[in-house]
Amino acid sequence: MPLLRTPPVIFPFFGHRSVTRLRIAGRALRNRPPRWDHDSRLAKMRALASHFASREYAGLPIQLEIRAPSGESSLHAGFTDDEGYLDFDLPLENWAMPRQTEWETICFTWNDGEGAQSAEGYVLAPGEDSDLAVISDIDDTIIETGITGGFRSVLRNWQRILAQMPAERVQVPGSDRFYGALSGGLLPAAAGKHLPATRHPFFYVSSSPWNLFAYLTTFIQSRGLPLGPLELRDWGLNRETFGSASHGRHKVLAMQRLLDFYPDLRFALIGDDTQGDLVAFAQIVLARPDRIAAIFIRQAGEAHSPEEEQAKADIGRAGVPLWLGSEYDMGRQFLDRIGLAHDHEAERIVETVSETGSGSGSGQTE
Template structure:
């Protein structure tokens, strides 16, 4: 018997999305490192950051997904512990709640696995199937769009500092952002349940951190779409689309009848990514909102792009109030 106690196993389900006929779920199987997301002690914050990135993955193992109607879907984790499960089914919308969320249960398919907390081989998950009442979807960046991160700071030192030395509950959202997103979610009728998708270049290791931040600051619930740490660290091959762009293009493909509003910031690549998407889908992008950042050179470049852009509405916003006013004038939210 080993003198070292092994950590229990867990399955982390990333909130995903699907349709009435297509189930699509992602997540990761890991040892449970007991990360305390709420502690504000410097030592705990540093240890928790280490745990988020020094993960012990459960690789090449089978998992089961049990739907509310007792349908079982099978999947397998890859060599990084991630799973991606897709299945064509019928009448999934009938299994959702009024907001469109379909809850399910995950488990390791090996019945002999006992290294789970209290030997409970059951883990919750859910995906969003947008309501038929939805008039549009929203794809929003996170960094410096709704969360102060310092992505334009020299060498991105503020991003590093904030991720290590601040817990999710102490991070501040940009003023008025949550209210704006709730109004977009409710839509013009006040009851549209327009889906909100949060898309970021951050690695999946920060998923629960960002999930807690959104919940703590009362943003509308929505899938959080990130990327693997290996892709985060390696240089992107020439000509390959950024992961954020791929995710938004997949949303447009998944919901061909649903137009979208894109929200980002003017600090890095959002203007270029969003405008390229609008060129490819000119009738599907209702508007692009870009939050201004405090970086003179980058703002000059973005203003030059926006001034001559005619494909869809692009608004550089200094505040959430300005975005709300524009959305109200254009019938996206209730007047």
Template sequence: MNPAKTAFKTILPVIERVVLATDHAFSGYIQPRRLRGKLLLQPYIGWGTPTAIELTGRVLLPRTVAPARKGDRRLQNFRNVMRRLFSREVAGVRVMGVLAGETASAISDSDGYFTLHFKPREALAAGWYELALSMEGREEGPTQARVQVVSEARFGIISDLDDTVIQSDVTSLPRMLMTSLTGNARTRSPFPGVGALYRALTREGEKRNPIFYVSSSPWNFFDLLWQFLEYRRIPLGPLFLRNWGMDLLSGHGGYKHSVIERILARYPELKFVLVGDSGEKDPEIYAEVVRRHPGRVLAVYIRDVTSGLRDEGVMHLREEVGRAGVDLVLASDSLDAASHAMALGLITPGEFRNVLTSVARTYES
């Protein structure tokens, strides 16, 4: 494994524990009865089927994070990252929402999280829906949330984010930390061609193939990641991130695998393309998914961000996955994945040319 990546994986748990210790040092979480000011209601992206949808969010004390601009100073970006990490959660707040005439409510837990479950009486059509959320007994106005309903599609896509979609400079620990801690949604860079590749896979503008992002980043970075996807015109979909408090003990691999299992169970008739990188455990996780769910995985695309023994290990997994009838492509860039996807009939020759043009334009600039 790359030395910088190994060092970062050693540092990350330390950062996580510092955040958790700081939370506990400042009373852990805040009960609403102590609050006289405003609260921030942070909804994430809801997801589900025409008859069952869930929406998770969080109740927090407000924080001042200005909208990202390309010319923002690194110090300002660093301060915003710290404000996100050291959020103050609020427990015991009842959150309510209405979707398709059905009302759901839940009370925020000790980490500020709540989950609303909707069961519409009439099945919803596939697509995006907006709904308003409110907090019981609070004067704040309603907060808008979005949910994605999936019914029929050719296939779905499950993708990692860091080192798969977003460049994280894994070859150098100082650059990696500088990029992660002092960048913002407009200064962070996607890998060349990734937007065009994902637009081709999701078939924007037609019967859309849904995409789901499963990342080890904390929920504190949700707004940053969502703004990044919007700004870079990368197809939007539900994000599944980590709670550094609750998920820390399960480890990165265990967490990601459990989320993928939930997605596959929610859509039992849908096949998937899995996209990740070689930097962490994506190849092992995806190989296990192929073993457990024969016929459910169409292809596995692994962005090659490592070398040496790690690549040899991925190639062994490629042979194992191949025996199950699934191709694992260790891709040096988005064009490798697009070429295979075109050969498999997942994207058209025209969409492949769009990826080629996007990659070429990036290298020319």
């Protein structure tokens, strides 16, 4: 079939919902589903390049079917935008939340010119028994990029970026055990559910492009890390995409949206010191200190800048527990001491922070 006549396919992203709102997005592309089983370096590079050279389908009519906890279904119509994106942000009429966190299913339908097509998507619903959620960065927080040392590091580690499949990428050591402890444990899948959920819902915020959604979720799932909705970016060849300030701005806005979406949850924030996470997290803490249960920063970069030192001071004055360390195994010890590794009583973090002391890798409140 000629390239320009390749039929469109909807690739859903992970969504999430509350009692009153449901949000899910996706993209219509003239691309085949991704494959991660290539052997040769050239095939791997072609596979990754194909995700950035996406062929979008604009103006495609879409229908979204959602099903209430009562079993009643409803249809919602929309169109893809100029870059093929679709985004549904729907009001709900007091939908009950599940007792425990779980993934619910939705369905996109469209006509690709050859007939009716459908694609199943997943929506995370935090459980009633969860009083804590987690927002995590991705690059150099759970997946090593090798580019924290400047341009020379990029040259040394180009294969990680351009020629490695998810199974070949280097996971940050100890992140699976640390995240497993913070997640509250894996819950048994409910009947008919296809994705595993953790007691504490996880969300990932990254400056990576939406083109890498399938790549990143494959990495997360294959390494035993908690699955969760991703907040990524639409990259363009402009200052808004590549300017250093844009990384922090994107993360702050994404975190603010999640805090607004779930006003009854407190959040733990996890990041690293290579892309301004400390400064971004401090902005959230200064605006809403009562909503942040703890902050965890993996130290992977160089000495902290004056702006980062100020951010640490701001977090400390707000009374939010702050862990700084290079090894997640030490972070696990911090979780144990503040009582967060084995239960979901987030209030105990603040009550016991004075007992954690200070120092790199063990917990710090400045």
